[in-house]
């Protein structure tokens with residue numbers, strides 16, 4: 786049984802605890818002050834203890850931005866995210882996003898059960914459960930139940 790509700794609960798990248806509802810979380814990212822490039826996406830609790838420390842990254846010309854998750858999970862913001870990708874591809878805004886980071890945050894935000902299944906993705910690939918391109922809900926749920934069970938077995 787998954788522990789997270791798909792697309793409304795996540796694991797915080799800062800404190801690792803679960804974010805119980807979209808209103809409690811933020812999508813955080815860094816923006817390069819010179820090039821506008823967006824990177825270092827994180828899903829975190831919207832509280833100072835989980836946010837990046839502005840002072841520690843200021844030296845690298847990066848600005849910390851965040852958007853509440855209840856806004857991020859709307860169709861409108863999905864369109865906005867695709868626009869970032871489009872700008873990057875057409876080089877209108879020189880490589881707006883780091884593509885590998887971007888695809889991962891898109892999966893975490895918009896793909897049911899990915900947030901939980903991603904923890905077991907590499908191991909379940911090695912074990913032959915998927916070919917790295919199976920993102921169906923049933924496949925991800927199978928991975929979650931398989932590896933949660935094996936975790937329980939080793940702990941008892």
Ligand SMILES: [Zn+2]
Nearest residue numbers: 797800830835
């Ligand atoms: Zn947190």
